[in-house]
Amino acid sequence: MHRLAQRGLAIASTIALLVTAAGCSGDDGSGPGGASVPGVTDTEITVGTHMPLTGPASAGYSKIAPATKAYFDFVNAQGGVHGRKITYKIMDDGYNPANTQQVVRQLVLQDKVFAILNGLGTPTHTGVLDFLKSNRVPDLFVASGSRSWDQPDKYPGTFGFNPDYTVEGKILATYAKTNLAGQKVCFLGQDDDFGRDSLAGVEKVLGAGAVAVKQTYVTSNTNVAPQIGAFKAASCKVVVLATVPGFTALSIGTAARLGFKAQWLVSNVGADHPTLAKQLGAAAPILEGMVGTNYLPMQNDTANPWVQLFTKINKEYNGDAPFDGNTVYGMSVGYLFVQTLLAAGKDLTREKVLEAVQKGGFQGPGLVPLRFSAKDHSGYGGQRLSRVTGGVQSYFGPAYETDEADGPVNEYTAAPVAPPANGVPTVS
Numbered sequence: 001m002h003r004l005a006q007r008g009l010a011i012a013s014t015i016a017l018l019v020t021a022a023g024c025s026g027d028d029g030s031g032p033g034g035a036s037v038p039g040v041t042d043t044e045i046t047v048g049t050h051m052p053l054t055g056p057a058s059a060g061y062s063k064i065a066p067a068t069k070a071y072f073d074f075v076n077a078q079g080g081v082h083g084r085k086i087t088y089k090i091m092d093d094g095y096n097p098a099n100t101q102q103v104v105r106q107l108v109l110q111d112k113v114f115a116i117l118n119g120l121g122t123p124t125h126t127g128v129l130d131f132l133k134s135n136r137v138p139d140l141f142v143a144s145g146s147r148s149w150d151q152p153d154k155y156p157g158t159f160g161f162n163p164d165y166t167v168e169g170k171i172l173a174t175y176a177k178t179n180l181a182g183q184k185v186c187f188l189g190q191d192d193d194f195g196r197d198s199l200a201g202v203e204k205v206l207g208a209g210a211v212a213v214k215q216t217y218v219t220s221n222t223n224v225a226p227q228i229g230a231f232k233a234a235s236c237k238v239v240v241l242a243t244v245p246g247f248t249a250l251s252i253g254t255a256a257r258l259g260f261k262a263q264w265l266v267s268n269v270g271a272d273h274p275t276l277a278k279q280l281g282a283a284a285p286i287l288e289g290m291v292g293t294n295y296l297p298m299q300n301d302t303a304n305p306w307v308q309l310f311t312k313i314n315k316e317y318n319g320d321a322p323f324d325g326n327t328v329y330g331m332s333v334g335y336l337f338v339q340t341l342l343a344a345g346k347d348l349t350r351e352k353v354l355e356a357v358q359k360g361g362f363q364g365p366g367l368v369p370l371r372f373s374a375k376d377h378s379g380y381g382g383q384r385l386s387r388v389t390g391g392v393q394s395y396f397g398p399a400y401e402t403d404e405a406d407g408p409v410n411e412y413t414a415a416p417v418a419p420p421a422n423g424v425p426t427v428s
Helices: 002-025 064-077 097-110 122-126 129-134 165-179 193-206 225-233 245-258 273-287 305-317 325-344 350-359
Strands: 044-051 085-092 139-142 158-160 185-190 211-217 238-242 263-266 291-294 382-389 392-401 410-412
Touching (some): 044 064, 129 139, 139 325, 165 193, 165 238, 165 263, 165 291, 193 211, 211 225, 238 245, 245 263, 273 325
Parallel strands (some): 185 211, 263 291
Antiparallel strands (some): 392 410
């Protein structure tokens, strides 16, 4: 009965949204305030997102959208973009694809947002790709490294933000090949494109069959003891994790409980040390030696001008929330979106914003370039390695660039740009 009741509620909600949408269509499809573009008036731009504010992936990730909103509030306080203030509607989907479909339909059909910005998650966002395409809604800077976002012919309005998981897998595997040669490598990945694409990258460098034990997990089951037990039984020495933060902490914590030690090589989406340390509490020292990846300024690098800017904004517009890699990530997304709006021009349309992204050339906090072009919608093109030493996560070695195919992993040597003096980008 409970399931039937839930289904009935979902159907009723969908019908309500369709009725609302039909009612709105009677005003010739115009957006709020009578503007001709959904979500855009003379004074406001309304965009939306779906995020796991609750549920199995909320650890760390629930801080991203509030950080993005804080950056927008900072820009709004300086006059906005071409005179328009940005309103950011944040919807909790609990990292449940069924919820994602519901909240994204609400954002598009009822709230009539201009765009979906930084919707988070591979399994969640995959379920709304066709809906956003059919409604011609810009789908910008998806918070995931799935290669699904990089399909310009099939989804011309979708663009990624993270380096794709195959690129990341190649960089982590290159570290293992160079620094941990001869040691048995094993792999744990999420049971979707996240895990599969990451494993593909690892095997492109180490070779097919080089990964001794391959395990997967689903976010609905928080018991990873069988997977970690398999690694221990096989005497794995290096374990690559393609895991969200909660499952990185679960995996390393479970290994400690089972008496299994390994060199952990962790995907950037699950390697933020402050987030993991909070999850593990008194057991946080077991993260010592963990190698991860990232492509944005390290949150504890107080000499970095981007971290200084974002820390200031966090204090003034985000309630001085605990500052970590998710904060840097969220504000970096906000900075890129403001750049995009500026590049699209004052006469804002959905078509112009997509043209602006596709034109590329954006520079910001990233350690490697964004790869946006007519044929590439994949986001950042590389990463840099980090290590936890003495309880502090720091970068080491150069940044690397590569592709999702069989191209080499090359060092990227150009220095990052500094932020503008007032923290707001100018028209590029």
